[in-house]
Amino acid sequence: MLTRSKKLFLYNRYQFLSAVPRIFNKTSLHTYQKSLPPANLPDSPSFYPGRTSILRMEDFYHSTLSTDLMILSYKDPESEQKFIEKRQKEHLPIKKSVLTRDINPFAINRPPPKPRGNKKRLPVPPKQSPKTIPKLLKIDVHCMIKEAIHSKQHLLSGIMALQCITSERPTVVYSKTGVAQWKLRKDMPIGCKVSISGPPMYTFLDKLVEIVLPRMKEWHGIPITSGDQNGNIAMGFPASALSLFPDIEGNYDMFPLMTGFDVIFNTTAYTDYEGRMLLSGFQIPFTPRKKMGRKGRINRN
Amino acid sequence: MSNHFSYRSALSTSIRGILARTVKKSKPKSEIPGSQNANITDTRYQIIKRILYETPKTELPKMTEQDLERHETIDRAWKLFLRNQQEERENELAAKYRKLNEANLELEKLGPRLFNSAQIGNKIMMFPRQMKIPTETPPLNGWNYDYKPLSSDPTKNSKPLPSDPIKDSEPLPSNPIKDSEPLPSDPNKVSS
Numbered sequence: 001m002l003t004r005s006k007k008l009f010l011y012n013r014y015q016f017l018s019a020v021p022r023i024f025n026k027t028s029l030h031t032y033q034k035s036l037p038p039a040n041l042p043d044s045p046s047f048y049p050g051r052t053s054i055l056r057m058e059d060f061y062h063s064t065l066s067t068d069l070m071i072l073s074y075k076d077p078e079s080e081q082k083f084i085e086k087r088q089k090e091h092l093p094i095k096k097s098v099l100t101r102d103i104n105p106f107a108i109n110r111p112p113p114k115p116r117g118n119k120k121r122l123p124v125p126p127k128q129s130p131k132t133i134p135k136l137l138k139i140d141v142h143c144m145i146k147e148a149i150h151s152k153q154h155l156l157s158g159i160m161a162l163q164c165i166t167s168e169r170p171t172v173v174y175s176k177t178g179v180a181q182w183k184l185r186k187d188m189p190i191g192c193k194v195s196i197s198g199p200p201m202y203t204f205l206d207k208l209v210e211i212v213l214p215r216m217k218e219w220h221g222i223p224i225t226s227g228d229q230n231g232n233i234a235m236g237f238p239a240s241a242l243s244l245f246p247d248i249e250g251n252y253d254m255f256p257l258m259t260g261f262d263v264i265f266n267t268t269a270y271t272d273y274e275g276r277m278l279l280s281g282f283q284i285p286f287t288p289r290k291k292m293g294r295k296g297r298i299n300r301n
Numbered sequence: 302m303s304n305h306f307s308y309r310s311a312l313s314t315s316i317r318g319i320l321a322r323t324v325k326k327s328k329p330k331s332e333i334p335g336s337q338n339a340n341i342t343d344t345r346y347q348i349i350k351r352i353l354y355e356t357p358k359t360e361l362p363k364m365t366e367q368d369l370e371r372h373e374t375i376d377r378a379w380k381l382f383l384r385n386q387q388e389e390r391e392n393e394l395a396a397k398y399r400k401l402n403e404a405n406l407e408l409e410k411l412g413p414r415l416f417n418s419a420q421i422g423n424k425i426m427m428f429p430r431q432m433k434i435p436t437e438t439p440p441l442n443g444w445n446y447d448y449k450p451l452s453s454d455p456t457k458n459s460k461p462l463p464s465d466p467i468k469d470s471e472p473l474p475s476n477p478i479k480d481s482e483p484l485p486s487d488p489n490k491v492s493s
Contacts, residue, residue, distance in 0.1 A: 040376045041372075042361055042362065043361065054437070056435070057434065062390055065428075066390075067394065067397060068428070070397065071401065072421065072426050074421075076409070076416075079422075129398065130398040131391075153346045153350070156349045156350055157346070157349065159353060160349050251317075254345060254349075256345045256346060256349075277427055277428070280430075281428040281432075282434075283430070283432065283434060285430060
């Protein structure tokens with residue numbers, strides 16, 4: 001009988017080259033593997049056979065967008081300094097006694113104190129240079145499948161759909177807590193996610209922008225308030241959007257369950273403003289509305 | 302729109318053949334794809350499970366020493382090419398940035414009014430929605446001679462809302478070679 005560890009070893013050893021996508025990142029070694037084979041050989045789990053077409057979006061970024069973004073995101077030294085100081089600012093702690101931490105020898109290696117008012121400290125950006133131009137790092141596509149609560153096989157449809165869209169094998173997401181109302185228990189497989197970067201990312205972006213987004217019904221753009229304050233923009237899609245992808249449209253009948261999914265654009269920008277600027281360059285539309293169907297005010301920064 | 306993704310599925314032809322044959326046999330009429338109350342004993346799930354986890358593993362190419370050398374040489378050459386390309390881009394951007402910085406410092410010396418108006422500040426800067434990302438081939442619909450410029454209101458959606466995509470969309474783009482008018486005859490040719 002194949003044990004789980006043995007199966008893992010087999011997955012590491014063999015890679016699927018043509019129609020079936022690569023299984024990603026199973027980097028744990030079996031006991032009789034001394035080390036992973038080098039990444040440029042087909043044996044290795046991280047071997048990428050090479051891009052199969054020109055990447056329109058990537059070429060456009062390098063030829064046009066990067067220069068324009070450099071100019072648009074250029075800040076004069078004064079405002080840049082203000083922004084860095086704002087990010088570096090240490091908020092007052094909850095307890096005043098913590099302020100005497102330096103004097104107290106017993107408190108040397110204690111963890112940093114919690115800020116008052118539950119304020120977050122966002123990452124501090126480096127000094128601006130041609131290397132800090134906002135760039136699209138990766139895209140995370142995630143799918144939560146409610147039907148998997150009563151029947152685990154519904155996950156398969158989601159996994160297959162994400163694999164067809166992104167050309168990468170998704171991993172299963174397990175629930176972190178249980179909710180009795182929805183009959184959800186902890187550590188239950190409830191969704192799937194996949195993280196794509198490089199050539200698969202640019203092809204996915206291309207499909208999205210050229211084919212899916214123009215054909216979506218009653219969709220006016222990503223709300224302009226979307227973002228995690230650090231340059232990463234996310235958007236959600238209804239189940240009808242899945243059928244618009246050419247990979248799924250050709251095989252529509254084979255998917256038992258059409259699920260909605262969300263897409264998270266991970267950028268190197270340090271503000272939402274710059275992240276939106278980058279994505280608008282890739283022709284992703286933004287709308288001043290906060291939510292679909294409601295009027296929203298334009299958020300300045 | 303120039304759609305260079307074929308409508309062929311991501312699966313290989315052999316697997317699609319297996320799928321087509323099994324689906325014809327066992328799919329009931331009342332089954333609607335995407336329904337919430339999907340049949341639990343749906344055979345499609347078994348097929349998907351087989352495709353995802355039980356496909357036969359493709360044989361890895363067995364490389365001889367010479368093959369390995371060739372592979373490594375090609376790999377190194379490609380990486381070198383990418384590296385040179387990257388360095389070229391970096392140098393170009395660095396030079397542009399240096400000039401931009403110098404220009405800004407010069408402008409600061411000239412006076413506060415010009416300098417402040419040149420800074421972006423709180424303006425909303427986004428790329429225009431009408432910008433076209435270059436494609437390999439020109440569009441199927443050709444040049445739009447009836448184009449009207451945008452209204453000045455930025456909140457209005459520049460592109461018209463899509464009409465019902467299920468009714469209006471065609472499964473395949475029309476063949477531009479077949480459907481186009483016949484080529485104009487050569488004026489210099491003597492008509493017989």
